[in-house]
Amino acid sequence: MRESKVMSTREAVSKFIENGMTVAIGGFFHGISYAITHEIIRQKKAHLTICQPSFNEHADQLIGAGCVDRIISAYVWMEVFGPLYCFRRAMEKGIPHKIEMEDYTNFSMMARLMAGALGVPYIPLHSLMGSDMMKHSAWMGDGKVKLIKDPFGSGVEHAVVPALVPDVGYFHAQRADAEGYVQMWGICGDLPWSMRACKKVIVSVEEIVDRRVISGDPNRTILPGYKVVAVLHEPFGAHPKNIQGYYDVDRDFIFKYIRESKQPEDWRKFMDEWVYAVKDRNAYSEKYIQTFGLKKFLSFKAKDMSCTSVNYGY
Amino acid sequence: MSPYQDFTLQELMAVAAAREIKDGEKVIIGTGLPLLGATLAQKTHAPNMVAIYESGAIDCKPLVTPFSVADSVLAPGSAMQGGLMEGLGMVHAGDIDVGFLGGGQIDRYGNLNTHVIGDYRNPQVRFAGSGGNNDIGTGCKRTIVMMLHEKRRFPEKVDFITTPGFLSGRGQREKLGLPGGGPSVVVSTMGILRFHPETREMYLESYHPGVTIEKIKENTGWDLKVSDHVRETERPTPELIRILREVLDPTGIFLKKE
Numbered sequence: 001m002r003e004s005k006v007m008s009t010r011e012a013v014s015k016f017i018e019n020g021m022t023v024a025i026g027g028f029f030h031g032i033s034y035a036i037t038h039e040i041i042r043q044k045k046a047h048l049t050i051c052q053p054s055f056n057e058h059a060d061q062l063i064g065a066g067c068v069d070r071i072i073s074a075y076v077w078m079e080v081f082g083p084l085y086c087f088r089r090a091m092e093k094g095i096p097h098k099i100e101m102e103d104y105t106n107f108s109m110m111a112r113l114m115a116g117a118l119g120v121p122y123i124p125l126h127s128l129m130g131s132d133m134m135k136h137s138a139w140m141g142d143g144k145v146k147l148i149k150d151p152f153g154s155g156v157e158h159a160v161v162p163a164l165v166p167d168v169g170y171f172h173a174q175r176a177d178a179e180g181y182v183q184m185w186g187i188c189g190d191l192p193w194s195m196r197a198c199k200k201v202i203v204s205v206e207e208i209v210d211r212r213v214i215s216g217d218p219n220r221t222i223l224p225g226y227k228v229v230a231v232l233h234e235p236f237g238a239h240p241k242n243i244q245g246y247y248d249v250d251r252d253f254i255f256k257y258i259r260e261s262k263q264p265e266d267w268r269k270f271m272d273e274w275v276y277a278v279k280d281r282n283a284y285s286e287k288y289i290q291t292f293g294l295k296k297f298l299s300f301k302a303k304d305m306s307c308t309s310v311n312y313g314y
Numbered sequence: 315m316s317p318y319q320d321f322t323l324q325e326l327m328a329v330a331a332a333r334e335i336k337d338g339e340k341v342i343i344g345t346g347l348p349l350l351g352a353t354l355a356q357k358t359h360a361p362n363m364v365a366i367y368e369s370g371a372i373d374c375k376p377l378v379t380p381f382s383v384a385d386s387v388l389a390p391g392s393a394m395q396g397g398l399m400e401g402l403g404m405v406h407a408g409d410i411d412v413g414f415l416g417g418g419q420i421d422r423y424g425n426l427n428t429h430v431i432g433d434y435r436n437p438q439v440r441f442a443g444s445g446g447n448n449d450i451g452t453g454c455k456r457t458i459v460m461m462l463h464e465k466r467r468f469p470e471k472v473d474f475i476t477t478p479g480f481l482s483g484r485g486q487r488e489k490l491g492l493p494g495g496g497p498s499v500v501v502s503t504m505g506i507l508r509f510h511p512e513t514r515e516m517y518l519e520s521y522h523p524g525v526t527i528e529k530i531k532e533n534t535g536w537d538l539k540v541s542d543h544v545r546e547t548e549r550p551t552p553e554l555i556r557i558l559r560e561v562l563d564p565t566g567i568f569l570k571k572e
Contacts, residue, residue: 083442187367
């Protein structure tokens with residue numbers, strides 16, 4: 001039996017996320033770990049560079065809490081829900097401090113992470129060409145994107161972007177075993193490439209399952225155990241976002257966050273109530289039920305739309 | 315009289331977007347009006363349209379209208395489920411016919427800005443960034459742009475090019491080797507605009523009911539050319555309005571009452 005990587009979120013964040021690190025935060029709306037994000041904020045991690053193709057209000061909370069110095073991303077916003085005010089305050093007015101963003105596109109972020117995951121130094125692409133993202137850089141200078149001529153003689157000049165290898169990555173999935181073999185289904189977004197690019201990965205899951213469950217359906221596994229350093233059991237860990245087959249999005253709560261983050265004082269109150277004063281995810285779920293009622297909590301529970309199984313026989 | 319004789323501006327725009335899609339096309343869609351437009355096309359004249367979300371849902375036929383590009387309702391209705399590498403990878407390869415775009419600013423040659431108003435390093439207003447905007451505008455065979463029509467949003471030149479339209483005009487996309495063809499139409503809150511096949515400059519094709527050509531010119535930051543055949547935008551039929559309201563948005567989340 002290999003070593004179990006199951007531990008508390010507090011221990012994992014304290015052990016594996018250090019000030020100044022480059023942290024990939026996986027999940028594209030679906031599969032974001034708010035459990036880990038909130039623990040990073042409670043532990044007051046600082047000077048982080050956060051990276052991900054598209055960020056939602058989890059990034060806004062990290063920025064407002066002063067954990068972030070730099071962002072490598074294509075997008076920081078909450079889709080049709082609205083803008084992210086901590087992000088805008090930091091970019092426009094330097095509140096709580098000035099941050100920098102190295103702007104890419106969703107696909108060029110994926111390309112950088114794919115190069116990182118494959119261990120190659122750079123990767124060519126069509127995206128970015130002709131845009132002002134080619135001309136402007138926050139801190140990477142001409143190391144952000146370069147033009148090279150196709151070495152195979154087509155005469156075409158391509159943009160190339162450098163590999164991105166974050167120090168650590170984290171995300172939320174449906175299930176994993178104790179060794180860190182993670183299974184995910186539904187919208188995958190940046191996954192698994194963003195996590196394969198990382199030196200190490202922390203994963204929070206709805207359920208920790210036996211190896212036999214994982215090896216019974218190995219095509220659903222998105223990460224090998226050797227990449228994963230910590231497995232955290234965090235039911236409801238993606239709230240207010242969704243995780244397929246467990247619970248749906250809590251739109252009201254996202255709107256509430258956006259409304260209350262407009263003014264820094266209101267934002268602080270929200271964070272005191274939902275992050276700082278809550279010791280862990282269990283306490284968060286309890287608080288949610290106390291505040292909004294069990295009926296509301298259960299209203300997000302996923303319907304049973306289980307699929308037919310396949311035959312792995314030989 | 316049918317209760318669907320009246321329509322709102324948003325409904326008119328969703329219908330105009332739907333009319334741009336041909337049956338059988340592969341379409342990458344975002345949230346909001348583009349989603350309603352594309353889904354309306356699928357429910358009416360384009361039943362064989364292949365709907366793709368950049369988050370990785372491919373050939374989706376969700377039972378209820380999704381709210382986000384990564385909504386849980388997308389997966390059980392999809393024929394294939396992957397991630398950005400699948401969704402945007404196919405766009406990057408030039409496989410996708412139509413993409414929907416929007417932005418804070420659009421200019422004379424259809425370049426889009428979703429980054430900043432003002433100076434890039436010290437912005438007056440910071441927007442979301444590209445997301446998949448640049449990728450879709452680079453790779454799709456053509457794009458449909460949906461815009462709020464205001465003078466500050468239609469400047470002669472955008473403050474920042476997030477997504478190249480035709481850059482400075484004729485031949486520019488080709489010179490850079492961009493795989494996609496660029497914007498084919500702008501559905502604005504005032505009218506429908508297209509791009510001259512030679513010069514690649516935006517011109518007015520039609521004005522929405524109740525809007526004048528003068529008002530559109532006043533709200534455009536350059537001397538906007540007007541088609542010789544300019545006319546009023548085709549009104550939505552009552553049947554299309556019924557499908558929009560009753561089938562696609564029964565709870566009125568997307569189409570707010572005016």
